[in-house]
Amino acid sequence: MIVNCSEPSNALDSSSRSINETVNGSHHFTIRGYSLAKGMGPGKYIASDTFSIGGYDWAIYFYPDGKNPEDSSMYVSVFIALASEGTDVRALFELTLLDQSGKGKHKVHSHFDRALESGPYTLKYRGSMWGYKRFFRRTSLETSDFLKDDCLSMHCTVGVVRTRVEGPKLYSVPIPPSDMGESLQHLLDDELGCDVTFQVGEESFRAHKLILAARSPVFRAQFFGLVGNPNSERVELEDVEPSIFKALLHFIYSDELPNFHEITGSTSTCSAIMMQHLLAAADRFGLDRLKLLCEAKLCEEVSADTVATTLSLAEQHRCPQLKAICLKFAATNLGVVMQSEGFKYLEQSCPSLLSELLETVASVDEKSNLVSGKKRSGSSIFGLDLAADGGVAESMNPNGRRLRRRV
Structure with a gap:
């Protein structure tokens, strides 16, 4: 040859x-x-x-x-x-x-x-x-x-x-991913060529239909699907906070998790709670990678104050790894967790999880005795x-x- x-x-x-x-x-x-x-x-x-x-x-x-x-x-x-x-x-x-x-x-x-x-x-x-x-x-x-x-x-x-x-990644011309993200973020920040406006509560956000459709199957169906309307210039969104939608757009254009302190302009923002809402939004708009990133971040930030609401979220949005970690944490800190406001929400929203929590408590006790x-x-x-x-x-x-x- x-x-x-x-x-x-x-x-x-x-x-x-x-x-x-x-x-x-x-x-x-x-x-x-x-x-x-x-x-x-x-x-x-x-x-x-x-x-x-x-x-x-x-x-x-x-x-x-x-x-x-x-x-x-x-x-x-x-x-x-x-x-x-x-x-x-x-x-x-x-x-x-x-x-x-x-x-x-x-x-x-x-x-x-x-x-x-x-x-x-x-x-x-x-x-x-x-x-x-x-x-x-x-x-x-x-x-x-x-x-x-x-x-x-x-x-x-x-x-x-x-x-x-990470990888494998195929490319014919090597372009660092961060450069691509910065370029797209620049388009969003400067509203250059935007062709759709989202009304979220009292705030409005401008964006690009093609970029949204490329990243989200939900937006693709909304703008270019069989029943979509590519000519729509204004979309009203309900059941999502403006700060969460802003964080969602940040990820779509940059492929990076946002800094919630910069998004909200507050240093008192609880990142775990914001991450919970962002995971729910990611699931709603079909952003699987964002959902996995949120799940991994929440796994690292489990606390007695947030574990009950995070466990309920993991059950509702099918996050098995996050659910398992929350069950273990709640089982080993059950007394403190039961005193939290989130536990009352868990009882009301996902009562079936209480039996799983009791099973995990029994498993933790058994392992502790073995250790x-x-x-x-x-x-x-x-x-x-x-x-x-x-x-x-x-x-x-x-x-x-x-x-x-x-x-």
Whole structure:
């Protein structure tokens, strides 16, 4: 076979990219009655509620008399444990013991702001732990500002490492996607060539029928379908807020999630609530990619105040991943969630979800008991960083063989 290299190739170039990132989340853990916890004995712990980050459940374990008998209760130990099924979960961690004097001199151990020689820590299976055997000398802790009114307070942040691949993308002339988005956004901002006006409440928005039709099957049917009217110059929209429709247009023209503070002109805007409304609008207008982006964002912003309304939204708009995360979060924080206004709305709008929530509560309790059993059997894997007394970082495999590495 002879190839003439002087002739131009008709084959399209292609590209893809792998993006490594962390899905971050935090949990606040308060221990009241610290003095009553002392004397439990080495290896005995107080556990936080389980919390979900990056699709996995986690828990904080505090050992008031230390984890190791050989330390003779001289130190308190703190660990973060993987509390759900997972294999080789890679994550970054941060543990903060809060200074309660108001001086802000917190005790922080963090992976997020420093380079790690061997990369993120790997937790092999449910029950694997990372933390500090000698987190703080107990005599120093009890005379410090970290202990106030017999109460300790700590903050944990977990960043689960995820790898996602974008592509393949085919193109004959390489044009960065951001340039295309900026060009279209420029058309919207300057209202250049706009041929339709949307009346949304008290506000009006001008746009381009062809661009809307190219991005949304609903707009395509409205303007160019069998019963559509390509000559319509004005459209009234109901059941959508002006700020949400403005955010929807921003995505259609830029292919990016909007900044709600810029959209609304307010710094007090709750992004989770705005994202809920935007997901509903994306589903209404057939913008599947926007719907997935909203779902992923809401998965990261689940809180006790919004989880009930987000769960109802996930059920109504068929968002399975968001629904599963909301069920787990609500099940592990049920007492607080039931006191929220959103829970009353959930009872009224989707009563069938209450039975699923009870099933999830039962499942979480069962998993918690299994995790506790594994802790007592001593089959966990420990990944230790620098201890409070400047010790050597080490890890321990299930057979008890210690592996030292330089720090």
